[in-house]
Amino acid sequence: MAQRLTKTVIAPEGDLTLLHGIDLEIAPGDSLAITGPSGSGKSTLLSLLAGLDVPSGGTVTLAGQPFSDQDEDTRAALRGQYCSFVFQSFHLVADLSAVENVMLPLEIAGDREARDKARLWLQRVGLEPRQHHFPAQLSGGEQQRVALARAFAMAPRVLFADEPTGSLDRANGEQIAELLFSLNRDHGTALVLVTHDPELAAHCARHRQLVEGRLGD
Structure with a gap:
């Protein structure tokens, strides 16, 4: 999925490299936790893997297709076809009901069964x-x-989750974790999550730590 992935940004003190030559492969049905201290580049890596941002070097491949070197519209189309996201801040539309929030990406994709699926x-x-x-x-x-x-209504091949339990109390966090992994098992969706929670990370089949922009074992 990722080969020699690098991200460099311009900072007041000069160029700052956030990620250094990341190699990473995600198989169908896999579950991977990415942990590390704040500022280590975890969310940056997730954004690159999901095509929300573009790398300074290296490549991202999604479902066998070149991803990171496409224009924004093409990346958006590929994301809609293969990926879904869960964020710590939920990102729900305030003036839509729960069912309408679930329907929204389905309707954008032209799914005529959006309400039933939601x-x-x-x-x-x-x-x-x-x-x-x-x-x-x-x-x-x-x-x-x-x-x-x-x-999950989008039937994604890959689900990216950025601190999905970070703003929840323990009981709600455990419930969300159980949902994530049961749906991962039942539907074969690859799960890639960024978390500070060691218990959540322990549920994943694989665990990699990111420190100062470098991915360890």
């Missing part, structure tokens, strides 16, 4: 009774479950 996934995450509630009417754990339903 309801099914809300049922699977235990939120069917809350489908017409707006984000402000839901708890943090419920909002994260809506975000998970939205991600």
Whole structure:
């Protein structure tokens, strides 16, 4: 998926290299935790793998297709076809109900069964009774479950999760973790997550640590 991946940005003190020659491969159905101290480049790496940003050097390949060297529109189309995302801050649309939030990417993709799929996934995450509630009417754990339903409704090949339990209490965090890994197992979706939580990382089949922009074992 990633070969010799490097990211350098311009800083007041000069060029700053955030990532140094990252090599990484993700197989279908795999689960990988990326951990490391704050500022080590974890979120930057996830953004590059997901095509939200472009590397300064090296390449990212997605489903056998060149990814990182495509223009923004092409990357967006590939992301929509193969990837979904779960973020710590949920990224729900405030004036859409839970079911409408899950429907949104499906409708953008032209899926005529968007509402039925959205309801099914809300049922699977235990939120069917809350489908017409707006984000402000839901708890943090419920909002994260809506975000998970939205991600998995797209039937992604790869799910990228950036601190998916970071803003939740322990009980809600454990529930979200169980959902992530049960859906990963049941649907064969590759899971790549960035986390500070050692217990969440331990659930993954593989664990790599990022320190000062270098990926260790």
